[in-house]
Amino acid sequence: MKIIRTEIDGEIFYGILEGKTVRRLSGLPFDAIVEDGRTYSVSDIKLLPPAEPTKIVAIGKNYRAHADEMGEGQPEEPLLFIKPSTSIVGNGDDVVYPAISHRLDYEGELGVVIGKKCHAVQPGHSSEVIFGYTCLNDVTARDIQKAVSQWTRGKGFDTFCPIGPHIETELDAYNAPIETRVNGEVKQHSNTNCMTHNVDKLVSYITECMTLLPGDIIATGTPEGIGPMQRGDTVEVEIGGIGVLRNRIV
Numbered sequence: 543m544k545i546i547r548t549e550i551d552g553e554i555f556y557g558i559l560e561g562k563t564v565r566r567l568s569g570l571p572f573d574a575i576v577e578d579g580r581t582y583s584v585s586d587i588k589l590l591p592p593a594e595p596t597k598i599v600a601i602g603k604n605y606r607a608h609a610d611e612m613g614e615g616q617p618e619e620p621l622l623f624i625k626p627s628t629s630i631v632g633n634g635d636d637v638v639y640p641a642i643s644h645r646l647d648y649e650g651e652l653g654v655v656i657g658k659k660c661h662a663v664q665p666g667h668s669s670e671v672i673f674g675y676t677c678l679n680d681v682t683a684r685d686i687q688k689a690v691s692q693w694t695r696g697k698g699f700d701t702f703c704p705i706g707p708h709i710e711t712e713l714d715a716y717n718a719p720i721e722t723r724v725n726g727e728v729k730q731h732s733n734t735n736c737m738t739h740n741v742d743k744l745v746s747y748i749t750e751c752m753t754l755l756p757g758d759i760i761a762t763g764t765p766e767g768i769g770p771m772q773r774g775d776t777v778e779v780e781i782g783g784i785g786v787l788r789n790r791i792v
């Protein structure tokens with residue numbers, strides 16, 4: 543099932559996308575999917591970011607080949623950092639190239655959308671708290687990230703976390719092709735089965751520390767092939783079984 547979020551006449555709501563039709567839901571989709579009977583054509587609506595996370599918990603160097611290209615070694619345990627909720631934008635929104643950066647990188651990633659408040663999720667039980675999956679771009683001001691030991695500033699700018707275009711609730715997150723393109727040219731091409739720490743491990747590891755809330759997102763790390771974007775570029779993150787997240791750099 544594909545879940546979208548949109549706004550019509552000042553009202554924000556979730557819906558089920560089926561073909562070109564959106565079936566409106568009443569309330570949030572996390573507890574129960576309840577349709578309210580109204581339908582829309584997807585071509586008539588603007589998609590909003592499909593979730594409103596209180597936090598984005600991101601994982602550094604979770605693909606071996608990417609850790610190798612960074613030349614900083616392989617972390618033994620998942621390397622966690624937080625992107626602020628204010629970095630979220632949706633499909634079709636602009637990513638703003640900060641005036642104080644001279645190296646802005648894409649990082650195509652699988653985003654995990656949490657559906658239940660959870661803490662200390664035991665290994666093997668992550669599917670009970672995961673609502674679905676989306677495409678995510680962990681946009682990074684690489685020069686600012688590398689200038690200091692903490693990544694918050696280099697990865698925390700407004701518009702630095704595009705997600706979308708929708709949430710797919712039925713993905714096989716352990717074997718999904720992932721690709722990033724800049725102006726149509728393939729830059730990253732991998733599969734989520736190359737993660738060092740898989741989704742189930744990440745959910746248990748993160749919730750050993752902090753509570754995750756409905757709508758919270760885990761950015762599961764990027765494969766090899768990271769590189770720069772320029773103003774005017776169009777960047778796409780495509781995950782097989784989900785769709786294409788497309789944003790322009792301005």
Ligand code: MG
Binds near residue numbers: 651680
């Ligand atoms: Mg990343």
